[in-house]
Amino acid sequence: MTFVQIVDCKTDQVDALNSLMDTWVEQTKGRRTAARSIVGTDRENLRHVVEIVEFPSYEEAMRNSDLPETDRVFREMVALCDEPPTFTNLDVVRDEQLNKLLATRFFEIANGPDEAGLDEFVAEDYRDHDPAAPRQSASREDLRRVMRMWKTGFDFRMTVEHMMADGDTVCCRWSMTGKHTGEFMDLLATDKVVEMTGITTMRFQDGMLREAWWQYDNAGLMKQLGLIRM
Template sequence: MTFVQLIDCRTSRFDEMNRLMDMWVEQTKGKRTATHALVGKDRSDASHFVEIVEFPSYEEAMRNSNLPETDEIFQGMVALCDEMPTFTDLEVVRDEQLNCATAREWFEQAGTIEIDRMFDRVTEDYVEHDPSAEETGLRAAREEFAGWRQAFDFSFRVDDQIAQEDRVCTRWTWTARHKGDYLGIPATGENVTMTGMTWQRFRDGMICEGWWQYDRVGLMEQLGVLGE
């Protein structure tokens, strides 16, 4: 289970503390077990800082704490603080990345939901980056999606997801049956698969931009258009 440690401290020497943290990051390469660190400053008290450090588990956090580099940096941190920092150990009991959840639902429903409802989660100024599409706006994205639905009965399997700031990357596997015309290729009835990745940018919980990469050549091979 993911484990989080909150370090609450007060200091008027944050720049020095920041350099100390940079030193720890450099010295613990290949050793540290921390996966994410975030520092926040209190808007109402410029000397009050909270650092949030994430680990895969409590056991990994203890391994990290036992590194000699960690102890050395901790002693330096105490010296820079106005008072002794406090530590709060938290087992994560709920971790919900809302944009990831929206992206996952978008893909999982893509083959069955009504097209209008599919684009309820997309902004009016949506921009699409698809190597096979000439236009980039919402209307073009709707038409492109409708074309795929007319040509194939399909579903997406979400294989992996990562999130960074306002963007979510989804790695997916697409499984389909070719039931209608696709780029001038009449229905073959073939069962086909394709892998790809999509980056989606979010604004106010809505998808406002998308970048698509997928194995179109492999799909054409399965449809018998290109030689194996």
């Protein structure tokens, strides 16, 4: 079970605190068990600093605490604070990265019969970046048109193999299997079964998909359809 530790302290030496954390990250490279760390200041009280540290488990957190560098950094951290920091220890019972949920929803719509659900979370001025496309999508309606083009040409299914989120960006590695059942790029249906892999990076803002960058094996797809020789 994921374990999160919240450290509260009061200090006006935030820059020194950040420098201390940089030193700890460098000195514990390859041995620390912390997965990630977030440091924030209270907007209502800039001297109130909160650090949120995530670990794979409570046991890994204890291993991290046993590192000599962790003990030294903690003592130096106490010296920077007005009073001893307070700790809140949390066992995570629910962890949803909302942008990942929206990315998952995108592929559900891609696999579905229509694109009406795009209105829920795709910005009207959505922009597409697809080096294989003759025309880049510059709106939600353009995206809807592209989806319909693929659905007209193929009876396909996209499967997300792996997904990673970092801030407002979600990166998805996916595979597609489909049958060429309709006209696609002026090519009439061949009934050929094709496969393709790709990566899509999505940028979200305020709960809306704003941009996406596509990289996929377009040349391999064209070869399977008999459009090019390799």
